[in-house]
Amino acid sequence: MSLLKITSIETLYFDRIYALQGISLEIREHEIFTVLGPNGAGKTTLLKTIAGLLKDQPKKGTIEFNGRRISGMSPERISSRGIVYVPEDRGLFRELSVWENLELGCWGRRDRELKSDLEYVYSLFPILAERRDQQADKLSGGEQQMLAIARGILRRPKLLMLDEPSLGLSPKLARSVYDTLRAVSKRDMTILLVEQNAKMALDICHYGYIMEAGRIVLKGTAQELKENDDVRELYLGVDQETSGEKGYRYYTKRRKW
Numbered sequence: 001m002s003l004l005k006i007t008s009i010e011t012l013y014f015d016r017i018y019a020l021q022g023i024s025l026e027i028r029e030h031e032i033f034t035v036l037g038p039n040g041a042g043k044t045t046l047l048k049t050i051a052g053l054l055k056d057q058p059k060k061g062t063i064e065f066n067g068r069r070i071s072g073m074s075p076e077r078i079s080s081r082g083i084v085y086v087p088e089d090r091g092l093f094r095e096l097s098v099w100e101n102l103e104l105g106c107w108g109r110r111d112r113e114l115k116s117d118l119e120y121v122y123s124l125f126p127i128l129a130e131r132r133d134q135q136a137d138k139l140s141g142g143e144q145q146m147l148a149i150a151r152g153i154l155r156r157p158k159l160l161m162l163d164e165p166s167l168g169l170s171p172k173l174a175r176s177v178y179d180t181l182r183a184v185s186k187r188d189m190t191i192l193l194v195e196q197n198a199k200m201a202l203d204i205c206h207y208g209y210i211m212e213a214g215r216i217v218l219k220g221t222a223q224e225l226k227e228n229d230d231v232r233e234l235y236l237g238v239d240q241e242t243s244g245e246k247g248y249r250y251y252t253k254r255r256k257w
Contacts (some may be wrong), residue, residue: 002027002064002189003159004050009061009071011042011049019045020216027159030182032191034201037211037234043194044088046211047161051085052078066158068163074233088167090148094137098128098147101136105151113156121150124180140174149177153184160184162193166200169210178204198235202226210235 004027011020019042019179021254035043049053050063052075070078079085085194092101102121106114122129125146131139136147145165153158165181166174174197182204185191195201202208202222210218210231225231 001029002026003066005062005064005191006050007062007064008057009049009063010061011045011054011057019214020049023061023211023214023216025188025209025216025219027192028207029158029190030185030188031206032185032193032204034205034208034222035194035211036196036198036201037190038196040213042214044163044212045214047085047163047192047194050078050161051054051075053082053085066184079155082156083156083161084150084152084157084159086152086165088163089124090144090236092136092144092148092151095135097133097135098139099132100108101147101151102154105154109154109173111157116241117156121153124153124183125150141168142170142177145177146180149180149184155171155188157189159190159192162191165193165194166195174200198231199237202236 004025006023006025008024009020010018013019017029021047021213023042035046045054049057052073058071061071062069063079065083068081070081070083082172093104093150096104101119108116127143128147128150131143136144139147147205149162149165152162162181169177178200181191181193193201202225205222206221207221208225209216210225218225218231220228226236
């Protein structure tokens with residue numbers, strides 16, 4: 001069943017610059033999806049458009065969530081329907097403590113599962129329990145990312161959208177964050193992540209989209225994308241079987257999209 005369905009949306013900046021051009025995609029429940037692409041491809045714009053953070057956007061097309069149209073709604077109404085967006089800059093209140101940031105993630109909740117959810121995020125990120133009273137801007141980059149994800153989880157979203165969760169993290173810490181996302185997805189949570197680290201994203205996702213210049217140029221299962229020659233060269237590194245002695249090409253193969 002489709003949780004999120006986007007049909008031919010166009011997002012403009014200053015009413016004349018196309019950031020998204022005819023984007024269509026579907027996100028199914030309880031799976032992990034990724035959108036890959038270079039800087040400037042429109043990946044962040046896509047997430048902001050879904051979240052309703054760009055005024056009067058999209059200009060064309062529709063966005064449906066759980067079978068109901070959400071394009072044109074305010075960010076507050078979209079969030080209340082179960083979509084949580086964790087931005088690239090993590091969106092933390094840096095002057096507040098770890099606990100105070102998590103408390104904001106619980107805002108509006110009165111259900112009995114709140115205590116168990118807090119225990120769950122602490123089990124995912126034990127360092128947050130240790131740093132409970134520490135100011136958020138005193139945390140390392142990796143710890144801030146953990147805090148941002150934990151706060152998002154506490155909203156109990158149906159769709160958790162993450163913008164570059166591995167940005168600025170060491171490979172070991174990035175892998176730890178991704179292992180956590182895999183575990184989180186098993187709790188009836190759908191994840192849509194935007195990444196430049198294609199290998200790491202494709203290792204945990206079920207399905208992926210490649211964006212370039214505001215368009216979807218390729219889509220497929222994680223395995224299909226891993227086996228695609230263009231994806232292997234442009235996003236996963238050089239295909240060693242056809243490279244030169246030093247492991248790289250002296251030219252760029254023409255793309256098929």
